[in-house]
Amino acid sequence: MNVLSVRDLSVVYGGERPTRAVREVSLELARGEVLGVAGESGCGKSTLAYAVTRLLRPPAAVTAGEIVFRTREGREVDVLALGPRELRAFRWRRIAMVFQSAMNALNPVLTVRDQLADVFTAHEPGMGRREREERCGELLDMVGIDRSRLSSYPHELSGGMRQRVLIAMAMALHPDVVVLDEPTTALDVVVQRDILRRIDRLREMLGFSVIFITHDLSLLLSISDRLAIMYGGRIVETGPAAAVRAAPAHPYTAGLLGSFPSLRGPRRVLHGIPGTPPDLSGETPGCAFAPRCAHAFDACGAVTPPLVPAGGTVAACLKHDDGGGPA
Numbered sequence: 001m002n003v004l005s006v007r008d009l010s011v012v013y014g015g016e017r018p019t020r021a022v023r024e025v026s027l028e029l030a031r032g033e034v035l036g037v038a039g040e041s042g043c044g045k046s047t048l049a050y051a052v053t054r055l056l057r058p059p060a061a062v063t064a065g066e067i068v069f070r071t072r073e074g075r076e077v078d079v080l081a082l083g084p085r086e087l088r089a090f091r092w093r094r095i096a097m098v099f100q101s102a103m104n105a106l107n108p109v110l111t112v113r114d115q116l117a118d119v120f121t122a123h124e125p126g127m128g129r130r131e132r133e134e135r136c137g138e139l140l141d142m143v144g145i146d147r148s149r150l151s152s153y154p155h156e157l158s159g160g161m162r163q164r165v166l167i168a169m170a171m172a173l174h175p176d177v178v179v180l181d182e183p184t185t186a187l188d189v190v191v192q193r194d195i196l197r198r199i200d201r202l203r204e205m206l207g208f209s210v211i212f213i214t215h216d217l218s219l220l221l222s223i224s225d226r227l228a229i230m231y232g233g234r235i236v237e238t239g240p241a242a243a244v245r246a247a248p249a250h251p252y253t254a255g256l257l258g259s260f261p262s263l264r265g266p267r268r269v270l271h272g273i274p275g276t277p278p279d280l281s282g283e284t285p286g287c288a289f290a291p292r293c294a295h296a297f298d299a300c301g302a303v304t305p306p307l308v309p310a311g312g313t314v315a316a317c318l319k320h321d322d323g324g325g326p327a
Contacts, residue, residue, distance in 0.1 A: 002070060003176050003209050004029040004052070004095075009065030011044075011051050014058070017281040021047040023233040024065070029177065031072075034203070034210045036220030036241065038256065039230035042277050045213045046100065048230070049181045052211070053097045054079060054087055069094060072176070093123060096170035097179040102162035106154040112140075112165055113150035119172040139168035143198055160191035164198065171202060179211045184219070196223055217256045221245050229253045232278045232288030239313025249310035250317050251293045287318065295319065 011022035022044045029035050037045050050056045052067055067079040069090075082090055099105035107115060116136040120127050127135070137147040143164040154162055163183055170178050180199070184192040200223065203210060214220060220227060221241055228238040229250065237250040248254040255273040262268070275292035278284050287293070290300035299318055310320040 001031055001074075002028045003031045004070070004211075005066075005068040006048075006052065007066050007068070009048070009051060009067065010063045011047050011056065011060055012063045013060050019281045021060070021233055021280055022051060025230075025233075025235055026065075027228055027235065027238065029209050029211060030225075031176070031209055032203070032207055033225045034212060034223055036224030036227045037211060037213045037230060038215065038217045038220050038227060040277055041215060042280070043230040044233040044280075045215075045230055046181050049097065049179045049211065049213055052079075053091060053095055053179055054082070055097065069177075089123070092119060092170075092175065093173045094175055095177045095179065096173070096175040097181065098163075098166045098170050098183045100182040100185055102159065102166050103154060105166055106162060108154055110153070111150065112136075112152050112154075112157075115165075116140075116150075116169055116172065119169060123173055135172070139172060140165075142171060142202065143168045144194075158191075159187055160195065163187065163191075163195055167195070167199065167202070171206065174206055175208055177209045177211065179213070181213045182215070183212075184214070184216075192219075218260045229256070232284060233280055234288065234316065235307070236289065236317070237310075237313055237315040238307070243312030247311050247313075249313050249315035249320060250289075251295050252289050253315075287316070 006025060006027045009022055009025045010020065013019040013021055025048060027035065037048065039045055047060065051062055056062065062080060069077040069079055071077065077090065113136055116139055117132045120132045120135060136150055140147050140149060145161055145164055149157065149161070157165065184195055187195070212220060212224060224241045226239065227241050227244045228235050229252065230236065231252050237244065237248065237253045244253060245257070248257055258271050259273065261270060273292055278288045286301040286303055287305050290296040293300065303318060305316040305318045305321060307314045307316045308321050310317065
């Protein structure tokens with residue numbers, strides 16, 4: 001059963017030059033699943049995460065679509081229709097988020113104890129001080145940090161420890177869905193591996209679903225059940241991670257896979273993707289990737305490709321659309 005459904009979601013940053021950062025995005029998240037969302041910087045990944053968690057701030061606004069959350073009892077919740085009081089109760093208990101920069105996400109003048117306890121103060125007002133202290137300690141135990149660090153300030157922690165504090169904070173109320181917005185950015189590979197292992201262990205223990213957002217496709221291939229590849233504000237390919245790795249159906253996905261080396265097998269020449277991402281402040285007729293695509297043909301510049309079955313995945317490419325491309 002799906003725990004979260006996003007249907008035809010669009011987000012616009014208003015102003016003199018409105019930017020359509022997310023364009024008619026649809027995705028499903030099954031209970032207990034890890035969904036990886038990959039793409040270049042500026043493709044709309046983080047905006048999608050903030051929209052799903054209702055954390056967008058002006059001038060950003062959801063202009064179309066719906067976000068539906070399903071409880072374990074099968075009740076559907078229209079996330080976009082929640083009022084302020086309902087949203088406060090919903091967020092962090094049903095959907096929590098681990099932000100990209102732990103140093104910016106944590107308050108520099110409050111201790112780890114104060115920031116973890118704030119979650120319980122806001123959502124469990126009947127909890128006593130001693131119980132809050134014990135729960136805060138249990139959260140640090142869960143992510144492998146000594147309880148003595150409850151008295152530490154963020155600047156006294158390493159980058160990996162700060163990131164684990166954010167993960168602990170997200171786990172405080174045992175949410176059904178955790179959105180991870182590039183949680184391992186700027187961390188070395190050893191710390192990155194440790195954090196990924198802890199996230200996977202916590203997921204198995206607590207049973208939550210994960211939306212893991214990053215530009216690092218090689219990382220997502222190792223941890224995700226399914227992948228969604230974004231480009232120009234849209235999802236251009238989605239499917240099981242194994243199928244995406246074995247036979248990418250969209251040229252952009254193939255370009256991402258060809259841009260990093262394999263740890264096994266023969267050496268191969270790496271190829272980057274020429275050109276630059278599209279300017280989302282303007283209209284992008286046709287396929288947004290067409291100016292950078294070696295396989296583009298005339299129709300690609302005029303027709304916006306729909307997501308269609310393409311082998312083991314679903315891809316937005318006219319070469320897979322019946323009658324859309326050349327034989």
